[in-house]
Amino acid sequence: MDTMSLRTGESFEQVMEFYMPMVYRIAFSRLGNVHDAEDITQDVFLKYYKADLDYNDEEHRKAWLIRCTINATKSLVTSAWFRHRASDEGLENMEENGDIPGSDGDIEKIEQKNAVMSAIMQLPEKYRTVIHLFYFEDMSVAQISKATGIRETTVKSQLSRARDMLKPMLKEVDF
Amino acid sequence: MNFREEYKKSADYINPSAEALQRMKSNVLEKIKTPAKKVFPWKNISVIGGSVAACAVLCVAAVRFIPQSMKSTDMTANSMSSVAMNESAAADCVQNTDGYDISAGFGDAGSFTDNVKENGNINTDISDSTNVKTADEDHSEYSISESAPEAAVPPSSPNADISTESETACEAAGDAVQSTYIKIDFSEDMSLCTFENTTYKLLEKGEYYDNQNTTIEGIICEGVSDGTLYLVEFTENNLYISELGNDFIGIYIKAE
Numbered sequence: 001m002d003t004m005s006l007r008t009g010e011s012f013e014q015v016m017e018f019y020m021p022m023v024y025r026i027a028f029s030r031l032g033n034v035h036d037a038e039d040i041t042q043d044v045f046l047k048y049y050k051a052d053l054d055y056n057d058e059e060h061r062k063a064w065l066i067r068c069t070i071n072a073t074k075s076l077v078t079s080a081w082f083r084h085r086a087s088d089e090g091l092e093n094m095e096e097n098g099d100i101p102g103s104d105g106d107i108e109k110i111e112q113k114n115a116v117m118s119a120i121m122q123l124p125e126k127y128r129t130v131i132h133l134f135y136f137e138d139m140s141v142a143q144i145s146k147a148t149g150i151r152e153t154t155v156k157s158q159l160s161r162a163r164d165m166l167k168p169m170l171k172e173v174d175f
Numbered sequence: 176m177n178f179r180e181e182y183k184k185s186a187d188y189i190n191p192s193a194e195a196l197q198r199m200k201s202n203v204l205e206k207i208k209t210p211a212k213k214v215f216p217w218k219n220i221s222v223i224g225g226s227v228a229a230c231a232v233l234c235v236a237a238v239r240f241i242p243q244s245m246k247s248t249d250m251t252a253n254s255m256s257s258v259a260m261n262e263s264a265a266a267d268c269v270q271n272t273d274g275y276d277i278s279a280g281f282g283d284a285g286s287f288t289d290n291v292k293e294n295g296n297i298n299t300d301i302s303d304s305t306n307v308k309t310a311d312e313d314h315s316e317y318s319i320s321e322s323a324p325e326a327a328v329p330p331s332s333p334n335a336d337i338s339t340e341s342e343t344a345c346e347a348a349g350d351a352v353q354s355t356y357i358k359i360d361f362s363e364d365m366s367l368c369t370f371e372n373t374t375y376k377l378l379e380k381g382e383y384y385d386n387q388n389t390t391i392e393g394i395i396c397e398g399v400s401d402g403t404l405y406l407v408e409f410t411e412n413n414l415y416i417s418e419l420g421n422d423f424i425g426i427y428i429k430a431e
Binding site: 012013016017020021024025028029034037038041042045046049114116117120131135136166170172173174175 | 176177178179181182183184185188189190191195196198199200202203204206207
């Protein structure tokens with residue numbers, strides 16, 4: 001995809017159509033909640049529209065969107081409103097199910113259906129992001145480093161640790 | 176099994192549905208098309224208003240409390256200064272009692288006694304609880320206060336050395352014995368003394384015994400202008416001044 005001139009309805013819609021699933025997946029992999037992932041996706045594209053930047057190539061655009069998504073999820077997770085809501089939801093879950101508040105309901109459903117997804121969702125957030133970009137988005141270590149702002153060595157070590165964590169849970173899977 | 180393939184198979188679970196994608200797109204486009212409402216700047220107003228209110232409170236507090244504190248400070252300073260003045264006055268009085276000044280306002284300001292020390296010297300001293308009275312006031316020529324406390328200074332002996340006494344008196348030159356009623360200023364050589372702005376000539380200085388065989392030191396002064404004689408007695412703690420008229424009374428033993 002060549003560099004597109006934004007501010008024209010078609011090109012922006014094309015960008016949304018092309019990158020929206022990726023942004024949504026990254027947001028979902030970090031937040032584990034459909035509604036939050038949708039909100040983050042919309043916010044990212046609104047920022048993208050308002051930023052009106054000139055991108056050198058598609059990799060640049062993709063890296064910008066990934067970085068913006070990660071930052072938006074970080075901001076949401078660290079916001080007081082999110083923490084307050086999480087504690088309220090945890091209390092509601094305890095009252096309804098009598099369970100200890102843990103992962104979101106959406107993740108639980110997915111985990112029951114898919115062992116791989118279940119194992120990935122048990123990883124820490126930073127490892128989840130790296131694994132998702134590397135295995136699902138087919139990004140190289142250099143691209144992940146550029147998109148996330150993490151050094152390549154850190155990306156490699158995070159990938160290695162994530163694999164080490166997944167291996168006991170997914171013994172039949174080759175990495 | 177390959178992890179990558181297995182993970183991509185799970186894409187169905189984490190990929191947004193077509194409906195969700197469409198909903199998100201429409202929401203984004205709608206937000207873009209809708210002109211951003213100009214938000215009323217409540218935050219700026221609250222910040223500015225709060226600052227102004229805080230400044231106003233500080234100003235009001237300053238206007239209200241600073242004059243009060245100034246007043247209280249002034250009062251404190253005045254009271255302190257008055258106390259300091261009183262203290263300085265008291266210090267002056269105490270200082271004056273170091274000499275021959277006797278203030279009737281301070282009953283124990285001192286006495287003017289010529290004391291003979293153990294070595295035989297006569298020492299002029301001022302000790303506590305001196306009462307200065309005139310003979311007229313006491314209606315007697317030789318009134319000795321019975322209420323006078325026992326003084327630590329022993330009475331001088333009759334064998335006092337007059338020369339030593341003179342030296343001691345000279346040391347006190349320029350000092351004065353002062354009372355409410357009379358002030359005695361001694362000249363340098365104790366030859367003259369001044370009562371009530373009148374100069375008297377010091378005639379004698381010596382000791383005598385009263386009826387109780389108490390040693391009394393005293394001086395006899397003669398008025399330079401009219402020749403009036405005054406007897407000034409120095410007992411243990413008291414100073415008595417009596418007018419002798421033209422008569423020489425009393426038995427004085429002049430120390431040799």
